[in-house]
Structure formats: C-alpha cells, structure tokens
Amino acid sequence: MRVLEKAPAKINLSLDVLHKRKDGYHEVQMIMTTIDLADHIELTELEENEIRIMSHNRFVPDDHRNLAYQAAKVLKERYNIQKGVSISITKSIPVAAGLAGGSSDAAATLRGLNRLWNLGLTLHELAEIGAAIGSDVSFCIYGGTAIATGRGEKIQLIDPPPHCWVILAKPTIGVSTADVYRNLNLKSVAHPNVDAMVQAIKDKSYTGICENLGNVLEDVTLKMYPEVAMIKDQMKRFGADAVLMSGSGPTVFGFVQYESKIHRVYNGLRGFCDQVFAVRMLGDCQDLD
Known part of the structure; x- marks a missing residue:
C-alpha cells in the first residue's frame, strides 16, 4: 500500500519573541501561513520492521536526524506498529531556509501514516504528537494560517489572508x-x-x-x-x-x-x-x- 502527502512551506507574517523560558526555549508569538511551495512525501508499507528514508537531495539526512524519520518512529512506538515504512521525500523547499521544510515533511509523514496504518487520529491529536518532534510541526499538521504561541506548538487557526x-x-x-x-x-x-x-x-x-x-x-x-x-x-x-x-x-x-x-x-x-x-x-x- 502507498500513500502520498503534500508538505507545504510556511512563511512568518509576524514573528515576535517575548522572553526566554526556564526550559531554555523562547516564548514566541507568530502568525504563520502556508504557501504553494511544497515537498512531496510518498509512504510505502514494508514487511521489514524498519524505517527507510529516501531522497535525492544530498542535504537531507537519511537517518534518525531526519524529522520525518522521527515522526514515523514516534508513531511506531506509541501505537506498537510492527511493520516498517519507506519514506520517499521529493524536495522542492530549500533545506535550512526558514520555511519549515523539515517540519512540514514530518507533519506530512504523520498525516500519511495515520492513513497508512489506519490509526484514526484527529488533526489535533497529530499536532500534539508533532509538538514533541519540533516547534513548527504542530502548525504544519494543520497548515492554513494560524497564531502560534508557546515555543510555537500552541496553535490557534485564523482566517486565511487575501491571495497574492x-x-x-x-x-x-x-x-x-x-x-x-x-x-x-x-x-x-x-x-x-x-x-x-x-x-x-x-x-x-x-x-x-x-x-x-x-x-x-x-x-x-x-x-x-x-x-x-x-x-x-x-x-x-x-x-x-x-x-x-x-x-x-x-x-x-x-x-x-x-x-x-x-x-x-x-x-x-x-x-x-x-x-x-x-x-x-x-x-x-x-x-x-
């Protein structure tokens, strides 16, 4: 079985840092929105109980450093999934660009595996899981336009801006x-x-x-x-x-x-x-x- 997911980039319309928290993170208040520049994720179920990352981009890690790998690992461990998955990442979003490419890949992986493994999780539940992977993953689960607070994981969806x-x-x-x-x-x-x-x-x-x-x-x-x-x-x-x-x-x-x-x-x-x-x-x- 194979599942395809689109992983759009985000931009910050507004990014404010309020203070440094006791846990070492910074308290932020941001408005983020998605744009039509996207990676594409292809998830294929494996009989072998392993996670494989495939990408033609040499700057994309193919091991535990990859956020999509971490997303699959979290779901496998939390829901005791005994099958593996191959995650093919076709990059269009530049790497390390401030556009949440890695976070969006992880979010797309969570959404796709939710379908592939029939987990029945809501976007809210997926966003809570994503928060443990990276600060922008929760927003990328939802996409759209949102106010993000905390370290970026608390999401309040708002209306989209006018198209331009x-x-x-x-x-x-x-x-x-x-x-x-x-x-x-x-x-x-x-x-x-x-x-x-x-x-x-x-x-x-x-x-x-x-x-x-x-x-x-x-x-x-x-x-x-x-x-x-x-x-x-x-x-x-x-x-x-x-x-x-x-x-x-x-x-x-x-x-x-x-x-x-x-x-x-x-x-x-x-x-x-x-x-x-x-x-x-x-x-x-x-x-x-």
Whole structure:
C-alpha cells in the first residue's frame, strides 16, 4: 500500500519573541501561513520492521536526524506498529531556509501514516504528537494560517489572508537559528504589532498586511549575514510591495499583488540568487480526506 502527502512551506507574517523560558526555549508569538511551495512525501508499507528514508537531495539526512524519520518512529512506538515504512521525500523547499521544510515533511509523514496504518487520529491529536518532534510541526499538521504561541506548538487557526503572489529568494548560505537567538537582545528590539496583523488578515486588507509585516529576528540575521540584507534590498528595488525575512532566515520573501509585476521581481533576483521561487499564498487548512 502507498500513500502520498503534500508538505507545504510556511512563511512568518509576524514573528515576535517575548522572553526566554526556564526550559531554555523562547516564548514566541507568530502568525504563520502556508504557501504553494511544497515537498512531496510518498509512504510505502514494508514487511521489514524498519524505517527507510529516501531522497535525492544530498542535504537531507537519511537517518534518525531526519524529522520525518522521527515522526514515523514516534508513531511506531506509541501505537506498537510492527511493520516498517519507506519514506520517499521529493524536495522542492530549500533545506535550512526558514520555511519549515523539515517540519512540514514530518507533519506530512504523520498525516500519511495515520492513513497508512489506519490509526484514526484527529488533526489535533497529530499536532500534539508533532509538538514533541519540533516547534513548527504542530502548525504544519494543520497548515492554513494560524497564531502560534508557546515555543510555537500552541496553535490557534485564523482566517486565511487575501491571495497574492509570494516571491522567495534563498542565498547559498546556512543560518544557525541557535546563534541568531543567542545574539537577540530583547531589551533593544522593535516588537512587531501582531494584533494589527491579525486585524488586517480579518479585514482581508492586503495593504494592512504589507504594512504590519514584522520579524524580531530579522535585524540579528541581517547583521550576521550581509547576503540576506543585500537580497532584501534588491527585492525592494525590483518592486515587491513588502519584504520580510522568514523565520531565522536566510530566505527572504516579498509580496506582489499583481501578476504583471512578478517577472520583473523574479528575473531581477535571479541575477543575485540561484534559488528564487514565485508562488501563490495558500492559507487554507489541511483535512484528513
């Protein structure tokens, strides 16, 4: 038996860090939404009681470091599954990009194995399991648009934003999320207005969303990695309506409302960056059908 699942990327419309918690994590308040850039997961049942990861991307680990592997392991152990599974990951989301590619692969694996093994779990139950795997996995279980709090695992679904085009550009560098958080000084940051973003989404105001984009980690990453700052400046110069870094970076995204402007922004960025994508906003929640 074989099950296919789509694993969409996410972007942060707003990312605020409130304080450092006693458990070492940071308390966050984020608004995330899915976009039409996705990995594809193929799950095939094995008679051998093992988990196999297959990917043609050399940056994707094929062992316990892979979040999809961890997702399968958790389900096998929790529900005493004595069969194995082959997990084939076809990557479209850049690796280590601030777009939750690994987390979305894990979430898709949980949803797919729920069907493959007839576990009958709800999205809420899958999201609770996903929280133990990674902070973004719970959101990726649901997809759509949501306010995420705690360390990112507490999810409140909200209405999707108005549809628009999203241009993404990822430089050929890796960003250490741990280093970014380590260099974050909460006493001197400008916190984004999360409530204003929620209202703009509720009002379906494209202008309001563009005006209230914010990421408290952005200034830290821009200082540590000048390449990210350069891409952000170029994206603005080529005409994106609003520009922001996603997560801890290094991917930068820009909004374009009208299709006539896409090619100018996209082609301009291709001169500076190999990994450039023009996709639509998704913003709609997953279901189990």
